[in-house]
Amino acid sequence: MRKSIPNLGMDRFSGIYLGILFILIFTIATPLFLTESTFHVIASSQAVAGMIAIAVLIPMICGQFDLSVGANANFAGLVAVVLLNDGWSFLAAFLASVALGLFVGFVNGFIVVRLKVSSFIATLGVSSILTALAVIVTESIVPPPPSSQAWTKMTQFEVGGFQIIIVYLFVLALLVWWMLEWTPAGRYLRAIGGNTEASRLAGVHVDRWAWISLVLAGGISGLGGVLYTSLTGPSFTFGATLLLPAFAAVFLGSTQLQPGRFNVWGTLIAIFVLAIGVQGLQLLSSVLWLSAMFNGVALIAAVALAVNRTSRANPRPSRLRLNQTDEDAVINAASGTVGQEGSKQPAV
Amino acid sequence: MNRDLPRGKGTVDAQAPLAAGGPFALEVRHLSKSFAGKTVLRDFTLSLRPGEIHVLLGANGSGKSTLIKALAGYHEPDAGAWVSVGGMELPFGSPSTSYRLGCRFVHQDLGLIQSMSALDNIFLTSGFPTKGGAVDRREARRQARAALDRIGLDIDLTSVVSSFGPAEQTALAIARALLAHGGPPPSLLVLDEPTASLPGHEVQTLLDTLRTTAAAGVAIVYVTHHLDEIPAFAHRVSVLREGRLIDTWDADAVDRQELVTHLIGSELVAELVGAKEAQAQRRVDNHTEPILSVRGVRFRQLVDLTLDVWPGEIVGMYGLTGSGREDALAVIFGSKSRDGGTVRAHGHDLPPGRPIESIRKAIGYLPADRKVLSGIMDMSARQNMTLVNVRPFWRWGLLRSKPELSEVAKWFTNLGIRPADGESAPLSTFSGGNQQKVLLAKWLRQEPQVLLLDEPTQGVDVGAKVEVHRQVQHAAQAGTAVVVSSTDVEELAAICTKVLIIRNGRVVDELVGPRVTVPEINRSFHAEAPMDELVVNNAQVDS
Numbered sequence: 001m002r003k004s005i006p007n008l009g010m011d012r013f014s015g016i017y018l019g020i021l022f023i024l025i026f027t028i029a030t031p032l033f034l035t036e037s038t039f040h041v042i043a044s045s046q047a048v049a050g051m052i053a054i055a056v057l058i059p060m061i062c063g064q065f066d067l068s069v070g071a072n073a074n075f076a077g078l079v080a081v082v083l084l085n086d087g088w089s090f091l092a093a094f095l096a097s098v099a100l101g102l103f104v105g106f107v108n109g110f111i112v113v114r115l116k117v118s119s120f121i122a123t124l125g126v127s128s129i130l131t132a133l134a135v136i137v138t139e140s141i142v143p144p145p146p147s148s149q150a151w152t153k154m155t156q157f158e159v160g161g162f163q164i165i166i167v168y169l170f171v172l173a174l175l176v177w178w179m180l181e182w183t184p185a186g187r188y189l190r191a192i193g194g195n196t197e198a199s200r201l202a203g204v205h206v207d208r209w210a211w212i213s214l215v216l217a218g219g220i221s222g223l224g225g226v227l228y229t230s231l232t233g234p235s236f237t238f239g240a241t242l243l244l245p246a247f248a249a250v251f252l253g254s255t256q257l258q259p260g261r262f263n264v265w266g267t268l269i270a271i272f273v274l275a276i277g278v279q280g281l282q283l284l285s286s287v288l289w290l291s292a293m294f295n296g297v298a299l300i301a302a303v304a305l306a307v308n309r310t311s312r313a314n315p316r317p318s319r320l321r322l323n324q325t326d327e328d329a330v331i332n333a334a335s336g337t338v339g340q341e342g343s344k345q346p347a348v
Numbered sequence: 349m350n351r352d353l354p355r356g357k358g359t360v361d362a363q364a365p366l367a368a369g370g371p372f373a374l375e376v377r378h379l380s381k382s383f384a385g386k387t388v389l390r391d392f393t394l395s396l397r398p399g400e401i402h403v404l405l406g407a408n409g410s411g412k413s414t415l416i417k418a419l420a421g422y423h424e425p426d427a428g429a430w431v432s433v434g435g436m437e438l439p440f441g442s443p444s445t446s447y448r449l450g451c452r453f454v455h456q457d458l459g460l461i462q463s464m465s466a467l468d469n470i471f472l473t474s475g476f477p478t479k480g481g482a483v484d485r486r487e488a489r490r491q492a493r494a495a496l497d498r499i500g501l502d503i504d505l506t507s508v509v510s511s512f513g514p515a516e517q518t519a520l521a522i523a524r525a526l527l528a529h530g531g532p533p534p535s536l537l538v539l540d541e542p543t544a545s546l547p548g549h550e551v552q553t554l555l556d557t558l559r560t561t562a563a564a565g566v567a568i569v570y571v572t573h574h575l576d577e578i579p580a581f582a583h584r585v586s587v588l589r590e591g592r593l594i595d596t597w598d599a600d601a602v603d604r605q606e607l608v609t610h611l612i613g614s615e616l617v618a619e620l621v622g623a624k625e626a627q628a629q630r631r632v633d634n635h636t637e638p639i640l641s642v643r644g645v646r647f648r649q650l651v652d653l654t655l656d657v658w659p660g661e662i663v664g665m666y667g668l669t670g671s672g673r674e675d676a677l678a679v680i681f682g683s684k685s686r687d688g689g690t691v692r693a694h695g696h697d698l699p700p701g702r703p704i705e706s707i708r709k710a711i712g713y714l715p716a717d718r719k720v721l722s723g724i725m726d727m728s729a730r731q732n733m734t735l736v737n738v739r740p741f742w743r744w745g746l747l748r749s750k751p752e753l754s755e756v757a758k759w760f761t762n763l764g765i766r767p768a769d770g771e772s773a774p775l776s777t778f779s780g781g782n783q784q785k786v787l788l789a790k791w792l793r794q795e796p797q798v799l800l801l802d803e804p805t806q807g808v809d810v811g812a813k814v815e816v817h818r819q820v821q822h823a824a825q826a827g828t829a830v831v832v833s834s835t836d837v838e839e840l841a842a843i844c845t846k847v848l849i850i851r852n853g854r855v856v857d858e859l860v861g862p863r864v865t866v867p868e869i870n871r872s873f874h875a876e877a878p879m880d881e882l883v884v885n886n887a888q889v890d891s
Contacts, residue, residue: 183747194724195725201715202736
């Protein structure tokens with residue numbers, strides 16, 4: 001674990017600078033922006049987005065995509081509401097929905113590890129199945145919000161003006177950060193993401209960890225979905241809107257704090273900087289397409305940034321892996337072969 | 349390293365007189381290159397005639413890759429340098445200009461697409477010749493055939509690359525590099541360790557190809573770590589050390605010992621000799637139980653691999669690629685799942701295809717392919733080294749970096765890993781030899797009872813090679829049973845107490861004690877080689 005010693009380096013903190021820049025621009029552009037409520041809104045509306053991004057982050061570190069996080073969250077949220085309306089106690093409904101999220105992650109893991117389907121396809125398929133299940137469970141009618149007091153208090157209880165849900169996000173982030181940076185589990189996940197076969201030959205339980213990462217992602221998605229539903233009420237569509245910003249944040253986050261590595265705090269910085277951008281733009285203009293457009297552009301820009309960053313840190317001739325790198329073999333391209341970035345470092 | 353295998357034609361014309369007069373194929377004057385104030389190449393000056401084969405020797409970090417990168421246009425040298433190619437001045441920092449003036453490069457990684465045909469690979473990067481917007485297959489085939497003829501290669505253009513032997517693949521990459529594409533014919537071909545992963549007889553095939561290429565007037569700069577490729581092949585030899593050109597010799601005017609001394613300095617040479625003597629004095633007690641016992645193991649070419657290894661032994665495995673030797677250690681360790689037979693490590697049966705079980709039984713395995721199977725390039729050297737067991741650093745819910753760092757630092761000192769303070773730098777920033785040391789230390793720190801090493805010094809410089817050998821001998825003295833699978837006869841002769849010859853998927857001979865020498869290994873290998881195998885080898889050489 002490289003320690004991130006604070007400095008003014010643009011390479012690590014560009015996101016924070018961008019956020020400050022956003023705040024300055026929007027403050028000048030509209031008097032509506034720099035108010036307490038803006039920040040309260042951003043904090044609570046992005047708390048769940050942050051959780052979903054963390055759910056995406058964990059399997060991403062060991063090289064697995066989880067595209068089912070959005071559908072999973074949505075499904076878990078609806079199930080919680082349906083159960084509460086059926087007369088379940090708050091705690092039972094809450095735990096059951098989160099357990100459901102974990103189970104979905106378990107199924108993802110089964111498909112990826114046992115059936116050897118690529119995670120991209122597996123979770124895309126599961127995502128579609130979950131959308132179908134949501135319709136079945138609710139009989140295609142958006143259920144009424146539960147009347148339980150505890151249900152709404154869970155997220156809307158206020159601490160110093162902020163809704164408590166933001167606290168949950170930071171507790172979760174702290175836990176995941178600890179797991180990824182300070183435990184053998186994190187070490188193994190990163191090793192698997194770096195080179196799966198080499199990790200297997202070093203005795204790492206490659207399949208087991210990939211599976212665990214997907215289960216964790218499922219559980220966190222379920223939790224996030226339940227919290228979101230408690231915060232804003234049941235809906236069929238919120239899951240889909242969470243997926244893209246989550247991926248954008250994870251990739252953008254990998255250019256922050258510890259460039260070249262997917263990391264928790266970078267991801268959160270990215271989530272909030274993107275949110276400030278969207279929020280500011282929405283205050284300036286009320287067109288409906290803004291946040292979708294902004295998130296799409298941000299995702300592509302984030303991945304482009306992240307890819308360029310890694311290729312500079314670790315020159316790799318081609319994303320298609322036509323050839324393996326060699327510190328001495330630099331000039332394949334000179335014979336006209338595959339596209340390639342020259343190493344900037346002298347051989348050690 | 350000895351490639352004392354059947355030689356084909358061409359050993360004589362290597363000494364043929366070079367074309368005198370006319371412009372130099374390559375002329376380099378006062379080429380220096382510094383990175384961040386550190387000079388890695390100092391005042392390099394060298395001229396090559398057309399048709400000259402020039403071997404460039406240097407340990408990793410000696411500046412040879414910097415030189416190549418400068419020629420290829422990837423580095424801009426420091427002011428004052430002047431380079432001409434085929435009589436034309438080479439402007440720096442432009443790969444496309446370097447290519448247009450006739451500089452061509454072939455790397456250890458050939459950049460061929462295994463699943464495509466030879467023909468498709470040849471035109472993959474330059475574009476097929478076209479007629480009316482469609483690919484003109486006939487013209488393509490004609491050009492490709494001409495390119496292959498120039499280097500004396502006769503292969504089926506429609507076969508996929510993966511069906512060719514390694515030497516043929518290298519030759520194919522050379523043919524592709526030498527395509528003129530309407531410009532002047534290439535005058536300079538630079539090969540960077542082309543034989544690092546070739547078995548012995550394939551090396552000779554490739555060297556023959558290069559002789560033919562040079563005879564057509566192309567100057568060749570040939571980078572290698574294999575000194576025994578020089579005689580009967582090169583015209584001249586240069587040695588780079590620490591960024592300086594030590595000297596250039598006519599190939600027949602310098603002997604191996606002298607080159608080694610120039611390459612690594614006399615201290616390490618003495619050590620190399622000492623290690624061999626120490627090994628001769630070691631004795632192994634064969635009366636106890638073997639620690640590793642392999643019976644009738646089958647996998648692909650392996651039909652019946654049977655062997656025993658006792659503590660303190662260093663057992664070598666020698667055999668061509670294709671004999672099954674290349675899979676033997678992977679199958680024993682379980683990284684590849686065997687089809688039959690048993691593997692027992694101190695009395696316990698090992699299940700097939702379960703590396704974790706082998707590690708639990710104190711077996712370590714260093715695969716041949718460093719980048720694909722062994723190292724995690726974007727993780728730090730420290731994390732690579734401790735990956736197998738991080739438990740000692742895990743206390744009170746945290747992985748402690750202090751004890752981890754101090755343990756890793758100890759291994760850095762122990763194996764002389766450079767840079768010495770690079771524990772937390774990504775593995776990709778280390779040179780090949782130092783990467784290999786890091787990955788060897790990963791297993792040494794486990795204090796394994798059995799250590800399986802697959803081509804442990806392939807593609808590493810001479811200094812790192814000496815260090816790896818020293819560590820292996822050290823481990824054996826401490827009681828570790830070591831198995832080394834290698835195509836490098838000299839390596840086996842230098843460190844092994846016993847050498848197994850593998851052919852057609854089984855152990856066909858066992859050399860012990862005084863028979864563990866380069867000539868004996870080669871003799872045993874050839875004595876029993878069936879006639880048809882030799883015929884096949886010669887046929888390849890002649891074609």
